[in-house]
Amino acid sequence: MGVAGRLLAERHGRHRREHPLLPAAYENPAVAVTEVAAAWEVEGASGSVLVEGGEVTGYLLGAPKPSPVWGANVWVERAGHAVRDPEKVRDLYGDAATRWFEQGLTAHYAVVPDDAGLIDAWFRLGFGSQHAHAVRAVPHTPYGEHPELLVRRATRSDVAVLAELELVLPQHQGLSPVFSAGEVGTLEEALAEWEEDIDDRSYTTFVAEYNGRVVGMSVGCSLEKSSAHSGLARPDNAAFLSFAAVFPDARGIGAGRALGEAVLNWAAEVGYDCVVTDWRVTNLLSSRAWPSLGFVQTFHRLHRLLGH
Ligand SMILES: CC(C)(COP(=O)(O)OP(=O)(O)OC[C@H]1O[C@@H](n2cnc3c(N)ncnc32)[C@H](O)[C@@H]1OP(=O)(O)O)[C@@H](O)C(=O)NCCC(=O)NCCS
Structure with missing residues (x-):
């Protein structure tokens, strides 16, 4: 869990360089990890971790929302993924989605930071844009x-x-x-x-x-x-x-x-x-x-x- 907190804090630090109004606190891994823990504790949460050279370099966590509005769904929420190399989110999703599909969960949602590399990787997983969060x-x-x-x-x-x-x-x-x-x-x-x-x-x-x-x-x-x-x-x-x-x-x-x-x-x-x-x-x-x-x-x- 601690490693996931560090990965998320790093991702958020990169995100804040482009969007400094986002909250600074989550650049601290000890704070970021609370968001990962919250994502993990959602009922039905599951996902994958990426281990390279004995080191965890990425994770992906999703969970279904009960509302019928979203279909037979899995949501990867804002703290639901962080990876050192954006391309690797495709491997993480490939692994996690195998089980989601087996469970009949076929409507997938991912809340992704405004990061060109991550967006590109998710687009090449067949995802398209649905909703925008914005600040000024x-x-x-x-x-x-x-x-x-x-x-x-x-x-x-x-x-x-x-x-x-x-x-x-x-x-x-x-x-x-x-x-x-x-x-x-x-x-x-x-x-x-x-x-x-x-x-x-x-x-x-x-x-x-x-x-x-x-x-x-x-x-x-x-x-x-x-x-x-x-x-x-x-x-x-x-x-x-x-x-x-x-x-x-x-x-x-x-x-x-x-x-x-x-x-x-x-x-x-x-x-x-x-x-x-x-x-x-x-x-x-x-x-x-x-x-x-x-x-x-x-x-x-x-x-x-x-x-x-
Ligand atoms: C969204 C909404 C509130 C905007 O109100 P509006 O009175 O239509 O918008 P305005 O005439 O004030 O235009 C606002 C800006 O959008 C731009 N805009 C509006 N329609 C546009 C169009 N068809 N193409 C490009 N720009 C457009 C305008 O140019 C304007 O920017 P500017 O002042 O810099 O020129 C209104 O269209 C609406 O009620 N939509 C349906 C409900 C909705 O979507 N609510 C928002 C919830 S998130």
Whole structure:
């Protein structure tokens, strides 16, 4: 386990040279090993180690997630692999996937650092890009207002439109080319949730008005609210752009940008150092909007379906 902690700490050190906002603590093998141990303790975890000249030079660990959304799956999470030579991840996967396939686990996911060598090796295992994790520093000086748009904090009188906007993301992501299996809830459910959550002070919700009508919303909170961004993927003192949506007929006029900037301004004002967000790379809207707001990708979630 200690060796795996060292390998992961080395990988994270290389990753941080490109993305210094990622947490420094995991460059310490004694801290990195806690992430490896956590990956190992997940129910159903299994994997492989690579031994060269009597020395462990790589490991790969995966475990299934219970949610049916992911199919008969195995996930290699953010601490689930580290190798001295990126090419060798292919040998590790070849060995581990033999057993995963035998167990009927055919939908594979791997969260891979933004490292060209590793991404290339995973691509040559038949994986493709599915999801992006990204970060950016808060603005030094606040973004200004947008002339035709009014961006303001949401209030209880916005609950009905917030519920409608809540459904916009899953509706959009059910379409081509995302084809996500995420469930679209009902308007009644969304309404009930917003009735309850509107006063929850741990989330900060903005709406954008265009010609006096609310056309979009965004939500900011502490990154600690998100289990998908923990450990190596949780920068210190980070806020989270957790949600944003603009009605289809109001897209492309700058509402998404204005709502994203509102969260960035809020994060700076509250005293956060950076803001994290994530998106499906096949979402043609968010995958263009967030990079143009300065978000830089740190981790790539890759996906492969076996047997076809
Ligand atoms: C993502 C979303 C919130 C963006 O809002 P929007 O109002 O459409 O975006 P904007 O008009 O403000 O554009 C934002 C940026 O993306 C860019 N952009 C938007 N559409 C684009 C396109 N088709 N091609 C290239 N760039 C595009 C814009 O150029 C702009 O950057 P710029 O200001 O530097 O020019 C909105 O499209 C949406 O609700 N999508 C569906 C739900 C969703 O994906 N939510 C995000 C969850 S991760």
